[in-house]
Amino acid sequence: MDVRTLCLGVLSEGDYTGYDIKKFFESSFSSFFPAGYGSIYPALAQLLEKQLVSCASQTQSKLPDKKVYQITASGLDQFRQSLREGKGTHRLRSEFLVQMFFSDHLDEHGLAALIDSRLSDINDEIATMDGMIGHQQGANTTGGAAFTRGFNRAMLEAGRNYINSHRVLVERQSDNKVTRFDSNVNRFAG
Amino acid sequence: MDVRTLCLGVLSEGDYTGYDIKKFFESSFSSFFPAGYGSIYPALAQLLEKQLVSCASQTQSKLPDKKVYQITASGLDQFRQSLREGKGTHRLRSEFLVQMFFSDHLDEHGLAALIDSRLSDINDEIATMDGMIGHQQGANTTGGAAFTRGFNRAMLEAGRNYINSHRVLVERQSDNKVTRFDSNVNRFAG
DNA sequence: GACTGCATGTAACGCGTTACATGATTGT
DNA sequence: ACAATCATGTAACGCGTTACATGCAGTC
Numbered sequence: 001m002d003v004r005t006l007c008l009g010v011l012s013e014g015d016y017t018g019y020d021i022k023k024f025f026e027s028s029f030s031s032f033f034p035a036g037y038g039s040i041y042p043a044l045a046q047l048l049e050k051q052l053v054s055c056a057s058q059t060q061s062k063l064p065d066k067k068v069y070q071i072t073a074s075g076l077d078q079f080r081q082s083l084r085e086g087k088g089t090h091r092l093r094s095e096f097l098v099q100m101f102f103s104d105h106l107d108e109h110g111l112a113a114l115i116d117s118r119l120s121d122i123n124d125e126i127a128t129m130d131g132m133i134g135h136q137q138g139a140n141t142t143g144g145a146a147f148t149r150g151f152n153r154a155m156l157e158a159g160r161n162y163i164n165s166h167r168v169l170v171e172r173q174s175d176n177k178v179t180r181f182d183s184n185v186n187r188f189a190g
Numbered sequence: 191m192d193v194r195t196l197c198l199g200v201l202s203e204g205d206y207t208g209y210d211i212k213k214f215f216e217s218s219f220s221s222f223f224p225a226g227y228g229s230i231y232p233a234l235a236q237l238l239e240k241q242l243v244s245c246a247s248q249t250q251s252k253l254p255d256k257k258v259y260q261i262t263a264s265g266l267d268q269f270r271q272s273l274r275e276g277k278g279t280h281r282l283r284s285e286f287l288v289q290m291f292f293s294d295h296l297d298e299h300g301l302a303a304l305i306d307s308r309l310s311d312i313n314d315e316i317a318t319m320d321g322m323i324g325h326q327q328g329a330n331t332t333g334g335a336a337f338t339r340g341f342n343r344a345m346l347e348a349g350r351n352y353i354n355s356h357r358v359l360v361e362r363q364s365d366n367k368v369t370r371f372d373s374n375v376n377r378f379a380g
Numbered sequence: 381g382a383c384t385g386c387a388t389g390t391a392a393c394g395c396g397t398t399a400c401a402t403g404a405t406t407g408t
Numbered sequence: 409a410c411a412a413t414c415a416t417g418t419a420a421c422g423c424g425t426t427a428c429a430t431g432c433a434g435t436c
Contacts, residue, residue, distance in 0.1 A: 386431100
C-alpha cells in the first residue's frame with residue numbers, strides 16, 4: 001500500500017485539493033501512515049494520468065489555481081480492490097528501541113535524556129489527540145476513524161506504561177560497557 | 191539511523207559474518223528494524239570502505255569464502271555517536287489500520303477476515319517469542335535486549351486486547367458505504 | 381526428491397524524505 | 409516585523425525491498 005492508494009481513499013470521502021489531502025493525512029493517518037507534499041502531489045499526478053481521479057481547476061486571483069480532485073468510478077473500484085487485497089502489514093521502525101537495545105553504550109545521563117524525550121513525545125501526542133476532540137464537528141466520526149484513533153491512543157499509553165515501569169532494566173546497566181570497552185581499547189591498536 | 195549503523199552495533203558485540211548479522215537482526219531487531227541480505231551486504235561493503243570495520247576472509251572448501259567482520263576503533267566511536275545523536279524516532283506504518291479506517295468500503299466477511307488475520311499474526315509473533323525463551327543460552331541477556339523484547343510483547347498484547355474489545359466499532363458499520371455508493375454509482379457515469 | 385541451512389552477493393525498481401522555489405493574505 | 413496559512417509543485421538523493429544468481433551438505 002502506497003501514498004497513491006491513500007489519496008484515493010481520502011478522495012472516496014469527498015473532493016479535495018492536494019493541500020486539503022495533506023491536512024487529512026495529518027489529522028487522520030499521521031500515526032500510521034505519514035506523508036508530505038513531496039509524496040502527495042506526485043501521487044495525484046499519477047492518479048490523474050491513470051484516470052483514477054479527475055481534476056477541476058479553479059482560478060483564484062493572486063493565489064495559485066486551486067486544483068480540486070474527484071475520484072472516478074474506476075478509481076473507487078481500484079481503491080476497494082487494493083483495500084481488500086492488502087496484506088495487512090503492520091510494522092514499527094524505531095530508533096528509540098535501537099538506542100535502548102544498545103543502552104550499555106550510553107552514559108547514565110544520556111540514556112535518561114533519551115527516555116525522557118521519548119516520554120515527552122508520547123505525552124505531546126496524547127495531548128494533541130485530546131486537543132482535537134470537539135474540534136472536528138461531525139467529520140471523522142466513522143467507526144474506522146474511531147477505531148484507529150483509539151488504537152493509536154492505546155499504543156501510546158501502553159508504551160508509556162511500559163517505559164515507566166521497565167526503564168530500570170536499562171538504567172541499572174548503563175555505562176557498563178562503555179567503561180569496559182574503554183579500558184580495552186588497545187584491542188584495536190594492535 | 192540506517193542499516194549501516196545497526197550492523198556496526200551488532201559488530202560492537204562480537205565478530206560476525208554477513209550471514210550471522212542477518213540472523214542477529216532476525217532474532218533481536220525484527221520487530222522494530224527489519225533488514226534483509228539486500229541491505230546488509232551492501233552496508234558492510236560501505237563500512238569496509240570507510241574503514242569502520244575490517245574483514246578477515248576464511249577460505250572454506252566447497253563453500254564461498256567466509257568473511258568475518260570486526261569493528262574498528264573509529265567504527266565504535268562512530269556508532270556511539272550515532273546512538274547518542276539519534277533523534278529517537280518511533281513510527282508505525284500499518285496497512286492494517288488503513289483497512290480499518292476505510293472499513294466501510296469492505297463487506298462484513300472481508301472485514302472479519304482481515305481482523306482475524308491480524309490477530310493470528312499477533313498470536314504467531316507472541317508464540318515465536320515464547321518459543322525462543324531458553325533457546326538462547328546466555329546470549330541476548332543484556333538489559334537492552336530484555337527491554338526491547340518486553341516492549342515488543344507489551345505492544346503486541348495491547349494491540350490484541352484493543353482489537354478484541356473494539357472490533358465492534360468497525361463491524362457494526364461495515365458495508366454501509368458500499369451499499370450507499372453502489373446505488374449512487376451514476377454520479378460517475380454522467 | 382525436496383527442502384532447509386550455509387554463504388555470498390548484484391541489479392532493478394519503487395518509494396519516500398528533504399530541501400528548494402514562489403508568493404499573497406491574515407493574524408500577533 | 410514575523411509567522412502562519414493558503415497553494416502549487418520539482419529535483420536530488422538515499423534507502424530499502426525484491427528478485428535473481430550460485431552451489432554444497434545434510435535431513436526427511
